[in-house]
Every structure is written in structure tokens, then in C-alpha cells.
Amino acid sequence: MSAPVTIFVPGDASACSLGADRVARAIEAEAARAGRAVRVVRNGSRGLFWLEPLVEVVTAAGRVAYGPVTVGDVPKLLAAGLLEGGAHALCLGDIGTHPYLASQQRLTGSRLGIVDPASLDDYLAHGGYRGLEAALAMPPLDIVRAITESGLRGRGGAAFPTGIKWQTVHDQYVEQKYIACNADEGDSGTFSDRMLMEGDPFSLIEGMTIAGIAVGATQGYIYLRIEYPHAARALARALIIARERGYLGANLRGSGRRFDIAVRLGAGAYICGEETSMLESLEGRRGEVRVRPPLPAIKGLFGRPTVVNNVVTLATVPIVLARGAQFYKDFGAARSRGTIPLQLAGNVKQGGLVERAFGLTVKELVYDYGGGSASGRPVRAVQIGGPLGAYLPASQFDTPLEYEALTAKNALLGHGGVVVFDDHVNMARMARYALEFCAVESCGKCTPCRIGSTRGVELMDRIIAGRAEAARPAAPKDAPHASRDAAHKADLALLDELCDTMFNGSLCGLGGLTPYPVRSAMQHFPEDFQRPN
Amino acid sequence: MNNEAEKIRRSVANAVQKFAGEPGPLLEILHAVQNELGCVPAEAVPQIADALNLSRAEVHGVISFYHHFRESAPGHYVVQLCRAEACQAMNSRALEEFVRGTLRLNFGETTPDGRITLEPVYCLGNCACAPSMMVNGELHGRVTPESFGAIAREWGVVP
Numbered sequence: 001m002s003a004p005v006t007i008f009v010p011g012d013a014s015a016c017s018l019g020a021d022r023v024a025r026a027i028e029a030e031a032a033r034a035g036r037a038v039r040v041v042r043n044g045s046r047g048l049f050w051l052e053p054l055v056e057v058v059t060a061a062g063r064v065a066y067g068p069v070t071v072g073d074v075p076k077l078l079a080a081g082l083l084e085g086g087a088h089a090l091c092l093g094d095i096g097t098h099p100y101l102a103s104q105q106r107l108t109g110s111r112l113g114i115v116d117p118a119s120l121d122d123y124l125a126h127g128g129y130r131g132l133e134a135a136l137a138m139p140p141l142d143i144v145r146a147i148t149e150s151g152l153r154g155r156g157g158a159a160f161p162t163g164i165k166w167q168t169v170h171d172q173y174v175e176q177k178y179i180a181c182n183a184d185e186g187d188s189g190t191f192s193d194r195m196l197m198e199g200d201p202f203s204l205i206e207g208m209t210i211a212g213i214a215v216g217a218t219q220g221y222i223y224l225r226i227e228y229p230h231a232a233r234a235l236a237r238a239l240i241i242a243r244e245r246g247y248l249g250a251n252l253r254g255s256g257r258r259f260d261i262a263v264r265l266g267a268g269a270y271i272c273g274e275e276t277s278m279l280e281s282l283e284g285r286r287g288e289v290r291v292r293p294p295l296p297a298i299k300g301l302f303g304r305p306t307v308v309n310n311v312v313t314l315a316t317v318p319i320v321l322a323r324g325a326q327f328y329k330d331f332g333a334a335r336s337r338g339t340i341p342l343q344l345a346g347n348v349k350q351g352g353l354v355e356r357a358f359g360l361t362v363k364e365l366v367y368d369y370g371g372g373s374a375s376g377r378p379v380r381a382v383q384i385g386g387p388l389g390a391y392l393p394a395s396q397f398d399t400p401l402e403y404e405a406l407t408a409k410n411a412l413l414g415h416g417g418v419v420v421f422d423d424h425v426n427m428a429r430m431a432r433y434a435l436e437f438c439a440v441e442s443c444g445k446c447t448p449c450r451i452g453s454t455r456g457v458e459l460m461d462r463i464i465a466g467r468a469e470a471a472r473p474a475a476p477k478d479a480p481h482a483s484r485d486a487a488h489k490a491d492l493a494l495l496d497e498l499c500d501t502m503f504n505g506s507l508c509g510l511g512g513l514t515p516y517p518v519r520s521a522m523q524h525f526p527e528d529f530q531r532p533n
Numbered sequence: 534m535n536n537e538a539e540k541i542r543r544s545v546a547n548a549v550q551k552f553a554g555e556p557g558p559l560l561e562i563l564h565a566v567q568n569e570l571g572c573v574p575a576e577a578v579p580q581i582a583d584a585l586n587l588s589r590a591e592v593h594g595v596i597s598f599y600h601h602f603r604e605s606a607p608g609h610y611v612v613q614l615c616r617a618e619a620c621q622a623m624n625s626r627a628l629e630e631f632v633r634g635t636l637r638l639n640f641g642e643t644t645p646d647g648r649i650t651l652e653p654v655y656c657l658g659n660c661a662c663a664p665s666m667m668v669n670g671e672l673h674g675r676v677t678p679e680s681f682g683a684i685a686r687e688w689g690v691v692p
Contacts, residue, residue, distance in 0.1 A: 013657075013658065013659060013672050014658075014659050014661060014662050014672075014674060016671075016672060017659050017662055017665065017672040017673050017674030017675075018662060018674050018675065049661035049662055050661075052662070185658060186655065186656055187656065188617030188618040188619045188620070188655070188656045188660060189617075189618060189619045189660045190656075190658070190660065191658040191659070191660055191661065193658075194658040226601050227654065227656065227657050227658065227667070228658060229670050230672075264560065264561070265560070265564055266560075266599075266601075267560060267563070267564070267599035267600070267601035267602055268599055268600035268601035268654075269598065269599050269600060269601075270655055281560065282557060283556070283557035284557035284558055284559030284560050284561075284595070285557075285559070285591075285595060286594055286595055286598040287598060287599070288598075302556055302557065343660065343661070344661065345619040345622075345660030345661045345663065346618065346619040346622030346623060346660065346663060347622040347623055348661075351660070351661030351662070352661050374623070383618055387617065387618060387655075417619075417660070419618050419619045419622055419660065420622060421622045422622075424624075425622065430618070430621070433618070433621070437617075437655065440655070441655070443598075
């Protein structure tokens, strides 16, 4: 019998949500029936989700892709010579040359969909652990300097310079320090953390290990949201392998340095993505936000100096060490250095992961990559940066996706999620939803967020009802239209004032940034809020 | 001592033994108990509080803070329907109406026969394949009324 043919079928959660598990089983069953030996590898996703499940076959001429593959396609694909990379309507050839991928600048996500996430050898063969190797040969302060010089800023949403955070932790003369990875990726429209943990978990482990060596921490925690069971399994598997092979533990690669990582599961609270709330949760308490100062870098987890970084940030660290700060810094625009894995989602034809140097415009992302709306209707708005991010109208789609350019438009890049809406969207309903979400997820510690969100929902209900009512002819018992128009205007003014209070008075970003979606919706789409004349 | 109380006592004791030595172990213990029993029953609270030298109020406060922890067991099928923006952009509001109507449930409710529980969830990280739903840990993408109806029929629910 000839050597088994290697077939990649993504084990990525999104691919599985479209039937990848069933496709993998069907390929094994059909191949067995045909007497052919196959080895099915469950890789991560390449991030072209309209083509998932994307099956790749390893042939003498390289990897040949097919997609989107359904269970029903499998027998026909095998008959068409799938195992030899045979021609078929679903055949995409070498997916790496697909324009969607070929035009990207994948640094952080360079191994996504390519390697077997359960194989350390595969990781090593694709450039893995070169960053750690370099770091182990450097004085810790030089590692911190390299991160500072690279210009890397926190990819979780706050965009704080990573090197400065590390420097602060490095400078604390305390025996016990921690690395806490924020894997509580709760923003709607984002999935880059999830894809990395599922598709290339060793990159996160390596990044955390480098962080530990740099600042003098020996223990890391990954705070993972409970909604990500696939990522939990991938991380658990990778951590065991890394420990077995000496990439974690008491004597890292024989260097005498110690570092280990534990995964802690969240329990369905959006607020725990806020760093101090996450620390409270890691300590086993209610995820209530802490008052800053002290900063987590000085007094963080269990009261010790703690580096809190997002998954993408930490998974980017190995590249900076392996290729040098300058290499990374050469990508990007203005003060946004390096690349950003953008996530294109919602009502879009070609949703997925687009990693590019900062500076791509919304228009390029939504149309050149996304191909416009999935419904075929005109795109009316995008929301950037999750539920606390602003809505942008089509007239502002020339804005580059870069920290300062978005700030100038009263918007945020956040964690890099872009959600597309067609012209069926009712922006008053989206504003109401933003406030409702804030009410559901508020930790309750500060009043502007806890009470303000609920009062905001009530106001939005009145505004929405006021619009509906204005469209109807007045009944004799109703107040005259003029006074109801005045009351409606007063409600809108009150909502704006409430946004002011939440923005200025909240303890953290949940209450403080909820005004972004609300105000941007009011500002750019007033026709959805005002009473018709 | 009846069987149910003994089962809870043992589950808590096992979880405490496994995690009490770790720093900040309460969430780990609650996860372990809920994974085994399907919920964290009120009877478990004093025992957990004693073991960790916390007040009952503190333990209860943590259980009630997190959406994931529950004090009574859910239905055999737990349907978590995403309500977040990316799913809304793909018409999840209409899907939500359909699911609620089909199951005759509001969010947070369980069917009278105890088989199906409907819960809201805010993002499953499947935003490029919206609308999304998770059923007992299994993720479903691009859910339509038709595809949900097919699943519901498997459970004996007639849409």
C-alpha cells in the first residue's frame, strides 16, 4: 500500500460550524471504501470563510484546495481524483495564490491554515520558536527594548505601547510577577484571537514565554472565554506538548529559566475583557472593574506586577524577536506600526481574516476584499471595533483603518473587527441595542454605566415609539403634533447628555465607550432618529 | 443523607480537593461542579464557602455575576442564540423570532418537559458565518429558519 495522502480539513470553529467535522469523517470513510490510505490533518482556517470548509490535498505539485466542500460533495470529489488534486468545479488550486490571500501581509497569522496546530514539529518547521531562541540569548532589558522599538501597540483595543507596559513590569523589584493573556475576545465581529489559538496555539505560547523572560515572570495565565471550546481544546493540547518538549516548565530549553502557563476559563461576562475586571475574575471573584491607579503593571494579578496583553499582541512578539524590531516597524502607517489582522464580518460576501499593514481603507476592505454585502444590497454602515465602536456611513469609507485616523473621526479601531450592514439596518435599533448590551453586561460598579445604560434604553424606546407615532395620523385625544415634536427633540437632547455623562463618568470602557455607537448612529444617520415632517 | 445531597457533597469535595491549592480557585471549582452536575445548586454554596474561607454571600455573588453559572440544571438541549451585531446584520432578529416561536420559549426559559433551554449569547466568534448558534457546545453557522427547523424536528419539535 502506498504512503497515505495528507488532507487538511480545518478544525477551526467557524469551519466546523459549516460542517467541517462531518466532511472530515466523510473523506475518511469514502477513502477507506476506495481502499486508499489518507491522513486527515485538522488545521486552522486560512480565514476565507465563504470557502469553508476548505479542504486541501497534499500532492507532488503542492497543496491543492477545494471549497466550499459539503458532505454531499465528498464522493464526487473522490471520484474526480481528489487525492491526486484532480479537476473539479470546487477546485481552487493553490489557495496561497488566491488574490484574497496573496495581497495580504500575514505576519502574526503567517502559519494560519498552513500548519497542524497539534504539531510542535510543524511549528518549528515553519519558523516557530526562533523568537524564543533569540530572546534566550539576550539580556531581558534588550528584549523589552526590541518590543518598544518595534512600535507594537496592544491589539486588544486600547493600543497602548506594549514595550512601555513591559518596561514598567520589568522595573518592579518584586519576586513574583505574572503574564496574563487576555483571551476574552467578546467583541462582535472579531475572531482573530480565536483563529490564532485554534490554528497556531504555539505562537501564543512562545509570545507569552518571551514576555515572561523579558519581565521576569515565571507564571502565565490565559484567560479564555467559555464561548471558545475549540480554542480551549487546542490550547490544552499545545500546552501539554510544549511542556513535554521543554518549551515550558522549570528549565526552558536547558536555559535554567522557568515559565509555565495555565488556562483559566471565563464564565460568560463581556466585562471580563476589561483588564482589571479580568484580573478580578482570574482571582476568583466577581468581574468588577478596579479603580486605576495602581496600574496592573505595578499591582496586577494577586497584587503583583502583571503584563496584561491580548492574544494577537503576544502572538506577534515572536516575529519581532525573530526578525528584528526594524523589520516589524517597517510595516504600517503613521504611528500605527506593523500589521493588523482585520476581521471582516456581518453582511458581507467574502468575510474573513485580512492581515495587512495599517492603512487599508474601509472601502478597500469592504469592497476589494469583502466584495460588498452578502445580500447584494447597498452597504449603509460599518461598525468598527466591536459593540463599543462607532458606526461609519458610506461617505466616510475612505478612512484608513489605523488608530489615529479613526480617532480623528470619533471612531476606534478596537480589536480590528469590521461589521458590515446593508440598507435594511435601522440605526435607531442599533443604538438601542448598544445601550441594552451595556445594561446586560455592566458589572454594576459605577453608576453612569449601571443606571445610564438602562435609562438610555428607555429613552431609545421613547424615541423609536415617537417616530412610529409621527407616521400615524393624530387621534383627537392626542397632544398636538408640535408639542410631541418638541418632546421628541428633548429626548434626543437628553440622550446626548446621557452619553456625555457615561463617556466622562464611567470607570472603564464599557460605560465610557457605549456612547460611541450611540452618538455615531445619531450623528451619521439622523433620519433614523428624527420624526418625519 | 439522600442520594442527591450526597452527590452534590461529593462533587464539591472533589472540586475543592483538585483546585483549592491553586491561587484564586473559586471559578475553577464552580466550573468543575457545574460540568459534573449541570449547575451549581444552592446546597453547594455553604460547602464551597467553608472550604475557601469565604462567606456564602461572596460565593453566591460570584455565581450570580457570571451568565454561565446556573443554580438549576438546564434542559437536555441548551440552545444559545447569538444576539450580537454581526448576527443582527445577517437578520438574526427574524431568526430569533422564529426560534422563540418554534420552541415557544423566551430567552432564559426551559420547555415544560425540561428538554430544551433557550439562552441569549453575545458573540460566538463566528461573525463571518452569521447568524450563529451553539447547541450543547456545537457551533452552527449561517443558521436559517429552515436549518433551525430541521434541527428542531430532530428533537421532536414541530415548527
